[in-house]
Amino acid sequence: MAFKASEQDLMAYLYGELEGKEKEMVEQYLLENADARLELEKLKQLRHALGHIKDKEVIAPPIFIGDSRPPFIWNAPYFKTIASIAASLLLIMLVGRLAGLQIGYAGSELRISFGKPAQQREVVDVRPAESLTTGDVQQMINASLQQNNIAMQETWAETQKKLDASIVKNLASNSVKIDNLVKESSAASQQQIRDFVSSIQAENVQVVKSYFQLSSTEQKQYIESLLVDFAKYLQQQRNDDLQVVQTQLNSLQKNTDSFKQETEQILTSIISTVGSNNSLGTKY
Amino acid sequence: MTETLLDIAMMHSDNLIARAKDGDQNAQGKVVQLWYKRIYNFSFKFFLDHDLAMEVSQKTFISMCKNLPSLQDNARFKSWLYKIAVNYCREEARKKKGNRSLSFDMVWNREAEDSPQWESSGHRIDSPERQLQHQELSDVLQEALLEINDEQREVVIMKEYEGLKFREIAEVLNISENTVKSRMYYGLDGLRKVLERKNINKETIGYGI
Numbered sequence: 001m002a003f004k005a006s007e008q009d010l011m012a013y014l015y016g017e018l019e020g021k022e023k024e025m026v027e028q029y030l031l032e033n034a035d036a037r038l039e040l041e042k043l044k045q046l047r048h049a050l051g052h053i054k055d056k057e058v059i060a061p062p063i064f065i066g067d068s069r070p071p072f073i074w075n076a077p078y079f080k081t082i083a084s085i086a087a088s089l090l091l092i093m094l095v096g097r098l099a100g101l102q103i104g105y106a107g108s109e110l111r112i113s114f115g116k117p118a119q120q121r122e123v124v125d126v127r128p129a130e131s132l133t134t135g136d137v138q139q140m141i142n143a144s145l146q147q148n149n150i151a152m153q154e155t156w157a158e159t160q161k162k163l164d165a166s167i168v169k170n171l172a173s174n175s176v177k178i179d180n181l182v183k184e185s186s187a188a189s190q191q192q193i194r195d196f197v198s199s200i201q202a203e204n205v206q207v208v209k210s211y212f213q214l215s216s217t218e219q220k221q222y223i224e225s226l227l228v229d230f231a232k233y234l235q236q237q238r239n240d241d242l243q244v245v246q247t248q249l250n251s252l253q254k255n256t257d258s259f260k261q262e263t264e265q266i267l268t269s270i271i272s273t274v275g276s277n278n279s280l281g282t283k284y
Numbered sequence: 285m286t287e288t289l290l291d292i293a294m295m296h297s298d299n300l301i302a303r304a305k306d307g308d309q310n311a312q313g314k315v316v317q318l319w320y321k322r323i324y325n326f327s328f329k330f331f332l333d334h335d336l337a338m339e340v341s342q343k344t345f346i347s348m349c350k351n352l353p354s355l356q357d358n359a360r361f362k363s364w365l366y367k368i369a370v371n372y373c374r375e376e377a378r379k380k381k382g383n384r385s386l387s388f389d390m391v392w393n394r395e396a397e398d399s400p401q402w403e404s405s406g407h408r409i410d411s412p413e414r415q416l417q418h419q420e421l422s423d424v425l426q427e428a429l430l431e432i433n434d435e436q437r438e439v440v441i442m443k444e445y446e447g448l449k450f451r452e453i454a455e456v457l458n459i460s461e462n463t464v465k466s467r468m469y470y471g472l473d474g475l476r477k478v479l480e481r482k483n484i485n486k487e488t489i490g491y492g493i
Contacts, residue, residue: 008465015443017450046476049484050444052421053429056328060320061338063313063345 005029005036014043301358304349312352316345322446323369329441330373330434332426336380340372347372363455366448370438370456377434428478436471443468 005013005026012018013026030037095101104111303311323344328337347368355364429437442448442456450468454461479485 007469008462011465011468012450015450042476043472046472046479047444049421049479050425050475053329053425053445054422055321055325055445058321058324058338058341060317060345061342063316063342063349 003029005033010036010040010043014040014047298358301352301355301361305352305355305358307353312349315348319365320345323365326366326369326441326446327373329426329429329445330437331376331380332430336376340369340376343372344369360455363448363452366442366446366452366456367458373438374434424482424484425479428475428482431478432471432474436467436474439464439467440471440475 003025009018009022009026013023018026030040100115102111102113102115300311300314304315320341324337324341327340328334331337331340344365348365351368355361429440432440438457439453442453443450448456450461450464453464457464
């Protein structure tokens with residue numbers, strides 16, 4: 001089977017990474033295959049061109065790396081935590097010592113105090129001197145209640161009287177005042193009504209008077225103009241009638257004249273005819 | 285590959301790595317000095333951005349110093365270091381993509397895809413020859429690198445500029461060697477197409493064998 005160089009073989013050959021038998025096989029393939037030779041040539045030319053890219057010069061900046069050594073025991077986080085708790089406790093103890101802190105637990109009592117413990121104060125035992133019986137208490141309550149009731153009733157009666165008296169007094173004074181007020185108001189109103197009515201009457205009279213005056217003059221004027229108009233109308237009517245009579249008379253006159261003429265003509269014609277006839281007759 | 289033989293010898297000095305692993309800060313500083321330029325240039329080619337490259341490099345070395353004790357095989361230091369760098373590059377790329385707001389046209393318009401913004405911001409009306417008068421070939425190639433996808437770009441940079449073997453790249457990326465070679469092939473193919481589109485060929489840049 002003929003060997004055919006793959007893309008991978010060509011690449012390995014191009015970069016000189018083929019050795020021994022493989023290299024020989026590819027070289028043999030290239031000898032026999034012009035296309036592959038051309039391809040390889042092109043790739044070499046491209047590599048040559050790519051060689052024009054030069055490296056850029058650069059200076060390595062300092063690279064800072066943290067301490068990579070294994071941490072000591074006091075750098076371990078758990079150690080730090082424990083140490084800080086211990087330090088806080090120590091501080092609290094010191095402060096307690098300086099402030100004279102006293103903590104005690106006795107019986108069911110937790111006692112925290114500063115300074116020296118104070119002297120226990122004496123507790124005064126307060127006890128009732130003598131006990132009373134229920135009956136005594138009841139009696140006392142009843143007695144005081146009775147006293148109270150009596151006092152209350154007295155005060156109620158007094159206040160009742162006072163209230164009545166004041167009410168009566170108030171009523172009397174108020175009624176008098178109200179009567180006066182009513183009288184005043186009634187008197188005042190009668191007077192006012194009279195004045196009002198009289199003023200209204202006067203105004204009415206005035207109004208009616210002026211109205212009548214106005215209306216009478218207007219009526220007069222109106223009637224006068226009416227009469228004048230009527231007279232004018234009558235005059236006009238007469239004139240018209242006269243004209244009509246005149247024209248009729250004229251026409252009658254004309255008619256009479258024409259009738260007269262006609263009659264005359266007829267008469268003349270008759271006369272003439274009669275005359276001629278007579279002449280004819282005579283002739284005959 | 286401008287390192288002196290001494291540098292290279294130092295890089296591979298298991299002794300230095302071993303001392304750095306034991307927490308010798310001098311040795312760690314020396315390792316940073318030796319590898320900083322490589323990691324910076326790798327990241328710079330990946331992003332074409334100085335600030336991002338610096339950020340990735342610093343993060344990479346901080347992480348290196350912290351995690352060096354967990355490195356099992358000192359001989360694999362190189363691929364281990366690049367693995368850290370690649371991870372930070374991917375992280376930054378994700379952030380960058382998240383922050384960048386693309387317009388609908390830029391994403392879907394074929395024309396916009398063919399001429400990304402960096403190109404249109406330049407002398408677009410000029411011919412490629414004129415462009416080359418103003419712009420270093422290196423820049424054009426760098427920009428071409430940005431146009432291939434991230435996975436292929438990682439491989440191309442590590443192989444072409446960092447000189448890692450395919451086996452080492454496979455170790456860095458945690459993929460098979462064949463996948464690495466495939467990505468390399470398609471990466472180079474993509475680059476060739478980008479350069480052809482830009483009318484950059486043997487004649488325009490005067491390269492050839």
